[in-house]
Amino acid sequence: MTAADTTPATTPTTTPTTGPAEEVLSHEAVLTGEPVVRLEGLSKSYGEQVILDGIDLTVGRGEFVALLGPSGTGKTTLLRILGRLEDASSGRATIAEKTSVVFQEPRLIQAQRVWRNVVLAAGRGAGARQAAHAALAEVGLADKAQAWPKTLSGGEAQRVGLARALFREPDLLLLDEPFGALDAFTRRKAQDLVLALWQEHQPGVLLVTHDVEESLLLADRVIVLGGGHIQADIRVTTPRPRDTTSPEFNATKREVLAHLSQVSPHVSPDHPAHRDYGKIS
């Protein structure tokens, strides 16, 4: 699967509206190979502070997009708009109906067993438990189905979050720094898992990360966000599995880092950015 294959060929059939708008792509529409995200001039401000300023972005089904940018540039804000947890201030957003989010923290319901956390919204039909087992088996946690979330390790909890997100077979999978809190070894394994699951289920993926190497390892496209705009949209065409030591990989890495070093997190100059480049590895 290469990036070129999944680039959307057709545009979504949505009626244009003026002012803040958000539309939902129907499941059927997505299945015909249309984009799962289409943002046009999307802006978001909190009071005086402009966070996103006229974002245009299209993500196709089966496309893996990584979103990079210093802390406070609005990556989470963008992701929350896509997850319908936040309304944009203006612009247009067309988003796939079936969208799942994996948050930075696992956000498991402590009072429910692991398997129930996976099926949460899928009701309590007799099949739900078995389906949960299947989903947990995919992330290698079949034996934890009956466990309470409190007994899981950080990596295990994040994998349950992943199983929960994939359970509804989303057309769009939103991942907000899901590996941020994991140790290097566990993170590597989780990255491999995400990649495998993506290849298996083919959702459009938007992965927010601080880690340039991670973005280049996983994504078809790396988008750098800064100053409320998309500063760069870089295609990564190297076939997977990717070798982090290859000259090609490092060339792209330098390119991305160059873009990053130029961006400031905020739009308005009266909000001095705390340039948190130290966090970008």
Add this chain to the structure above:
Amino acid sequence: MRKLIASLFATTLLAAGLSACGGDADAGSGSDGATKLTISYQDTAFPALIEASGVLDGADLDVEWVNLTGPAANLQALYSKAIDLGHMGDTSLTIEQANSKTDWTADNAPLEIVAGWRNGNDPEFSPLVTAVRTDSGITEVADAKGKKWGFNFGGYNHAQYLVSLVQGGLTEDDIEPTQFADGATSAAAFNAGEVDIYSGGHGPILGALASGDAEIILDDSQTAIPALNVWTARKDVLDDEEKDAALEEFFERMSGYWAWHDENPEEVKKILVEQLKVDDARADFEYEVRRGAFRAFDDGLLAEEQAVAQALFDGKAIPKLPEVGIGFDPRYNEVQGAISSADAQAAQ
């Protein structure tokens, strides 16, 4: 502002809901056509004794006994029409009248005392006393200067305290007044030696008297406080012909109770022990103090009651001086076989 209005609205709704659930007192006719009277007493002993005496057997009325402690609960139950007769001390209505927003007249008085009773005026069994701790060094009221004096607010216990002060030539400034919420607590404090001198019920301090820890210095005959138990009726109950007739029959039958009490000391004491969980000494005392006869609401009694009101007013226990006679209705005195205090004295 909108929040405030919403809050007020909610409170109103809640209050309305609460009152809608209430009001279960249906003072009406009994099932067999006999008139029903709902009568309160402050403990369960008297109803049990009346039951045992059989004076109400075969009566053309149904009595439902209600147990309400303290004058406040009895007055509220009367006002809310939950009961027809409320049990209290003879001073309670004086205080109620003195605290009323509108002045009571013979026409508009909402409540009337319709029966009063007590035992003979034997000092050994006087219901009301002023007593001292023997270790306090007080032998007469005048010695109480600077001492701790326990009493409870309102009622004839309070009157006993105020009249005792006057008799000792003292004012409240001369002593250390120690006020309690109710008679039982006041007595408990005295029994424990927390106060030096005490005005209140005789019964609750029997133990301290028997052990020699305490001594009576003034009883109610010396302070001229009638210290009657009374039953108070709501005016509209008295105006109801059926109820009026039922009350007449009730009191006529009750007039026969006292003889049964005098003739059956053992049975009475047994019931007192069972109902009140008192020891034998207290049962003996309660037997005596619960003997009696209905008292006539004559000029002599009303003069004594007026004097009590005066003492309460002078002692600033009540805000205005009422005419106590308004609160006494003697209509049942005759059927009660009520006697004057002079007759009671003579009978002794």
Add this chain to the structure above:
Amino acid sequence: MTALETLGAPAGVPVAAPTTTHTYERAGVPGSGTTRVRRVPQLLLRVLAPLALIGLWQLSDTLDWVSPQVLPGPMAILDAYRELWAVGDLQAALPISLQRAGTGLLVGGTAGLVLGVVAGLSVTAERFYDAPLQMLRTIPFIALVPLFVVWFGIGETSKVALIIGASIFPVYLNTYHGIRGIDRKLLEVGRTFDMSRWETIRLVVVPLAMPGILVGWRYAAGAALLGLVAAEQINSQAGIGYILNTANQFQRTDIILAGILVYAALGLVVDVVMRTLEHVLLPWRATHDGR
């Protein structure tokens, strides 16, 4: 690092780092027997202290250290139970009082629960009735007995109403705070996964607020029992509160203490019931705090 260390000790003097060595034995290894041997005196100690206290108490009574009016001895209290039993008061009291307390607790607690859940979920509802409820909460119910006579008469209604009043607020407050204490992020999970409002309440809100709700019920159960004393001032011929009120009126310290011990026993029962409930309703916590 090293610079800091040399600051503490004079140069050239070798300092042995203080160390302690622990040897761990696996607990419950068959044959070791140490735990079993130690447990017996532990148990004995547990029983011994209360027994010694009761012994001392009885001794103080027998030797007349304190007047029986102040503190009757254990035997006197046993006698009080015997007396109450002989008259039939004790047998009559428990069912009638427990029924009053139980009914009041059930109605009040349920009302508190519903009000608390609704206020916890809806800011509008909270604005609507939280302030008046907070005002009502501070009312001392014991002092309200005469008013309850006016509002609810002198039958069972007023007694149960008083207990409802006493038990509604602990459940309301704890439920409300239990729900408001839930991490907003978890509620977002419900939105993200298109859970209906009802599903979110059933699967997320109620289970997570359950510890708070149970604390509320625990307090409410205590309040309901205590409320009996006030409630049974209103026209009662039987009940624990009635026994206590009569004993108070006639200064039977032994009966008062006997009644208080009944309360203590009921408190213990409430505790056991609540522990069992917690065990059943909060299994996810047991794995965490338990053992």
